[in-house]
Amino acid sequence: MRAKQGRPTSDELLRLQDVRKVYGRSRNSVEALAGVTLGFRRHTFTAVMGPSGSGKSTFLHCAALLDRPTSGSVLLEGEDLTTMKERSLTKLRRNRIGFVFQSFNLLPALNVVDNVTLPLRLAGKRPNRRLVDEVIERTGLTARRKHRPGELSGGQQQRVAIARALVTQPVLLFGDEPTGALDTETALEILGLLRSAVDTGEQTAVVVTHDPVVASHADRVVFLVDGRVSAELERPTVQEVARQMTQLGAWARRQQPTRPERVI
Template sequence: MTTEVVRLTDVRKTYGSRRNSVTALDGVTIGFPRASFTAVMGPSGSGKSTFLHCAAGLDRPTSGSVQLEDEELATLSEVALTKLRRDRVGFVFQAFNLLPAFSVQDNVTLPLRLAGKRASRESVDRVLAQVGLSDRRKHLPGELSGGQQQRVAIARALITRPAVMFADEPTGALDTRTAREVLNLLRASVDQVGQTIVMVTHDPVAASHADRVVFLADGRLVGELLRPSAEAVAERMTHLGAWADEQHAGVR
């Protein structure tokens, strides 16, 4: 039986006071198996970002449980939670968030240095080869294309060998061809080295690289597709948008 790396159980997240509260997540239960690639989709305001932030330990849910391997995140102090994110979670965002004065190699090894650890030459060589940047280690981010910069960000996320990588619109700032190259790289990290990836995206083509697409609407999980095609994802999103509009109309 495949081990779940991350497990959310009845997770709720509300913002604001009791009289003016907004429910961003409404009883979400889902698990992410090891060496799997899951895309998370939904209409604007469906709770995708809140979902990612709670699953990754960047935000604490109002109620419910979030487990990363053997750790219950709700029981951890802020210091312990910060250490867990640094050591066991990788992050890739739409903005590359690279330090412009640091070389590719120094950007990649930054998480280890912040943890007071020394990056071995072997580990640096491994991740740079994995993302196809072995010959760019001394370059500065400004000397790279957007796709290459995102590859550096992916290498930085992989250097600690994280239990899970969370990607938030990782191809949103890239052209179609470059986006496909980055998505193929993420797919390969799952298939070849057993990485677990959870990716929030609005793009059906990006989602089609995943093993599974789960759909959020109004803070609730409302369906999933296995082995998705871009066409099937786009069709589901069309219906989901209409459903969300009807739900809001009913509320009014």
């Protein structure tokens, strides 16, 4: 199914408009994103997929302004983030955007509560204990409040990472392979938490993944190939996602140059 992206709609939270990202210069340059235009509606869960080297990670970094696009615009609630200075961007990311990565990035010397509230303390804010307790309860960590990361399972550590991302009450939640280091059962639990954050909270989630099971929990799946939007699926099943990824993988292999024969 070919993607259709037109003018922004009133319920869009995030929009990438003709975003390009080029690494290097002249003959050695690599175009990682080749004019991506995508809109993300409020309170939706979008999965971003594609073959290896398709531009998924670059997409996430540019969408979150962790890396500035070479050209194009990234708009959050209509405000062009690409025109903002770095200090303002840092403040915006701290207050309005949450991140969940494959690596949990927890501080080993801090317990669950201190790891969860760390972003607030770094921002010079006093944690709202009621909110902290609510987020810890939502992520199933109430009985582990005083435990340090070394005393937690991988799934529990990822729950801490999700709680840390939610405690600032962000409008936008980015995930980069958030279940990649987890077993299947634990991954499904984490996906349930992300799905709940969208359905019952105020979050909009955008998750980069290679896993069709993860993508099947999303409202929409966007497929990238060679830095371009290739296709989209709405309310996908695991089978539909897997079939699309198989087709994209076969296409990518056909585009690879044939190696010259060795002359002996």
